[in-house]
Amino acid sequence: MAVDTLEPRGMRPRPFFTPRKIIIYSLLFFVSVYYLFPMYVMIVTSLKDLDEVRGGNIFALPVRFTFDPWFKAWNSACTGLYCEGLKVGFFNSVKITVPSVIVSVLIASINGYALVNWRFKGSEVFFVILLFGSFIPYQVMLYPMVIILRELKMFSTLQGVILIHTIFGMPILTLLFRNYFASLPPELFKAARVDGAGFWRIFFQIMVPMSLPIFVVAMILQITGIWNDFLFGVIYAGNQNYPMTVQLNNIVNSTQGVKEYNVNMAATILTGLVPLAVYFISGKWFVRGIAAGAVKG
Amino acid sequence: MESSVSIKNLSLDFGSVKVLQSLDLEVARGEFIVLLGPSGCGKSTLLNCIAGLLDVTEGQIFIGGKNVTWAEPKDRGIGMVFQSYALYPQMTVERNLSFGLRVAGMPKAEIEQRVNRAAEILQIQPLLARKPANLSGGQRQRVAIGRALVRDVDVFLFDEPLSNLDAKLRSDLRVEIKRLHHRLKNTMIYVTHDQIEALTLADRIAIMKNGEIQQLADPHTIYNRPVNLYVAGFIGSPSMNFLEGTLNAANQTFVADDGTVVPIATYQFATPVSGSTKAVLGVRPEHIVIGEEAKSKPFNQEVEIEIVEPMGSDTLAWTKIAGKAVTFRCDSDVVITTGQKILVGFDPARGSLFNAETTNRI
16 A cells, blocks of 8 residues: 555644544443433423323423423422422522622631631641541531521521531631642742731732632532532521522422422423533633642642 | 841741751841852741741841841831742732832832832833733843832842743843842842852852851852861862861871871961861862972872863863872863873862861861
8 A cells, every 4th residue: 555655754644533532432422421311301301291291201302392391390380388489499599609609718718828828826736627627427517506506596597508508618618728829839928928918918919819710619619519508408598598409309309289290300400500500601710720729839 | 337137146946946046147238148058958047037937936137227026027128039939920010010019008109110210220111011921030030129129128138039040041140130239239138059159149158057157258268268068068069179187287297098198388277286186188179280280289199080071161080089089170171081190289278177076177
């Protein structure tokens, strides 16, 4: 063959269909199909009416295309006694998630900064205790926290559950920020001190602007974590503040009447939409944040 | 001479580790002091103490006659330049330069005037709108120097400012720092592990080891009359040749361990000696001469060349004297080859004698 007799010169040819590439891509393809299939079933089921669902062919595309289950899930599905749909839960979740994320990320970042740059007597011990907190199972602390919140008159309130999320997010977030700030050159901090900047100015004008990736990572962790939380919501938030996840459970697991699979599917997708959106929007940042945290020496 | 920075009996411990031990240092106004030593000798720590970035355990620090032992860095009248530049990455050069002034709440017009002056001195005006990421290493270090410059301080502290630069830039910027010192006449304290920087820049060099100053003197004295074996071995590249033996005060000879006799009548003793003592004779490679010139020296001997290292400007040769490996430096035009027999000699007057036990200069 002519190709074999050609003398190698210039760029080495890189054929697309090598055995290696075929294996990698086919593997990736099957894995994605495997993971996307439940999603597919959920979407098509949520777009069918109940008669069609009862037909039993769960993989088939909807014949009578309808958005009614989605409207019902949002507006009028019954969660126990009330039939106001998921929207109540959605807004509750927003009311819980937004303040929890802001407060916990703010406090944890200040913690991490202080632990790295303003070492005080016992700061290492303090950090170890904080770290230890992340290894204690939540179940151990549930009941004591109930009592503490009761004594603070915050049980079954929005503030109560926000406080809980802030406290329980603290160990991992502080660790995250501490490690990131520790990776920044200490000379920057020294230079800022020589320039006369104090604790807050160094934090807000030097450290925070340099730490955007880690703030994004922390926000993603907290938004998805708190949005997906069920346990704290059901225990501490109180009936009127149940987050979306709890209401979803109440819709799906209601034992009265007909099981409305299409509504359940729509409700589940609606609940998962926020974390999904967060990942999609922040994907690039997320990777960048992790890489920044890992690579910087 | 008026004292600009004065350190009295300074000690610093990290737990049980003594980093600095009752250290005293007087720096005159306008003086360029270099703290030189290997890594871990405490030179950067000392600088951080002067800057107020580390709290001292014991002792006092005075800057401009004021006791600043407990003062915040910004109140000490110092500017500091770091090895890693430590520029604020999210700010432009102009903002970097003005940060300290803005923190101090200085009027805008004065900030602008000072930034422009610093930019003009350091020739970084075209860079003012750039971010540090878009600057080369040399430009970054200029900006870092500028940040100390705008603060209009009495004392500049440099923490290995050139160590991150490549060889050529380093020597360029070294000259510029010297020029800057001539122009501003500020007190400068400069930490480095590079002896060339120390010798070229310093009015006086403080050689440090294990948190103590070994010798504080001008470069010429440090180089030619080191106070102990440590300083002698640390300064100079290639380092000083050492011969071990016995010093005989009565007949003014130094007898090496293998019996080689070196007459030392020309040597100027730092302390009067008598009797015989175990001693080490140190001779710098460039003080050993060859050929005809060697004949007139108090000590000369024929040796065999083992290795020749042409360095371009001169040539280094390795041989043995009194059983010890010895290097000497000669003109690059002189042809010497491995295995060649050659007459070498030196004058002990240019060498150094150390007590073998105390390692101090005799």
